Amino acid sequence: MKPGLVIFFDVDNTLLDNDAVYAGLHERTAAALGPERDRRFWEIYNEVRAINDVVDIPAAIEQFQREFPGLPAAAELHRLVFDFPFAEVVFPTTPAAVAHAGALGLPAVLSDGDSRFQPHKISASGVAAMFDGRVVIRQHKELEFPQVEQLYPAGHYVMVDDKPRIHRALKARYGDTITTIMVCQGHYAAEDHDYHGADIVLEDIGELTSLTADELKRPAGAR
Ligand SMILES: [Mg+2]
Numbered sequence: 177m178k179p180g181l182v183i184f185f186d187v188d189n190t191l192l193d194n195d196a197v198y199a200g201l202h203e204r205t206a207a208a209l210g211p212e213r214d215r216r217f218w219e220i221y222n223e224v225r226a227i228n229d230v231v232d233i234p235a236a237i238e239q240f241q242r243e244f245p246g247l248p249a250a251a252e253l254h255r256l257v258f259d260f261p262f263a264e265v266v267f268p269t270t271p272a273a274v275a276h277a278g279a280l281g282l283p284a285v286l287s288d289g290d291s292r293f294q295p296h297k298i299s300a301s302g303v304a305a306m307f308d309g310r311v312v313i314r315q316h317k318e319l320e321f322p323q324v325e326q327l328y329p330a331g332h333y334v335m336v337d338d339k340p341r342i343h344r345a346l347k348a349r350y351g352d353t354i355t356t357i358m359v360c361q362g363h364y365a366a367e368d369h370d371y372h373g374a375d376i377v378l379e380d381i382g383e384l385t386s387l388t389a390d391e392l393k394r395p396a397g398a399r
């Protein structure tokens with residue numbers, strides 16, 4: 177039997193402060209590489225992002241190491257990035273939100289990202305454990321939703337995410353079979369104010385604890 181309700185959570189700036197992760201990573205690489213090489217490293221990061229159409233820090237590190245073979249600081253980069261204290265940037269209200277979702281339906285992580293750094297972040301932060309390991313990572317979740325549905329069949333879906341663009345795309349394609357919840361955390365929420373794809377808008381992930389199963393199952397158009 178299909179579970180009635182599957183509640184997907186994005187990770188970056190939804191469950192943890194990814195803007196803080198990047199601020200911390202910038203500090204770490206700047207200290208290790210010095211300004212010139214640090215600038216080059218983040219340039220490569222953007223080049224990799226443009227070529228692969230996904231953020232891929234390990235690939236950027238490998239490219240940087242090819243450009244600076246024998247540079248001790250380059251060899252250290254992987255450890256610097258992967259050793260980040262990810263558990264410290266989980267939003268304080270995240271555990272309560274996930275627990276509440278677990279009482280109303282089946283919560284799972286649905287994150288965009290690469291296949292090495294992103295799973296590490298989700299595991300090392302403690303987020304994977306909060307979901308009992310239910311973690312799906314895709315390059316473009318809104319385009320790969322049909323495969324995600326196969327993994328988690330449900331009568332109704334909820335997507336909790338900080339990117340207005342994701343809500344617009346999912347809403348346009350899935351209409352009333354999905355409830356889209358925008359969380360106004362992080363830089364995407366500040367840069368893109370077109371929330372028309374979102375059925376529910378929350379300022380903080382913790383506000384999810386005030387929503388009922390009926391509210392999650394009923395998209396805005398049906399209210
Ligand atoms: Mg996000």
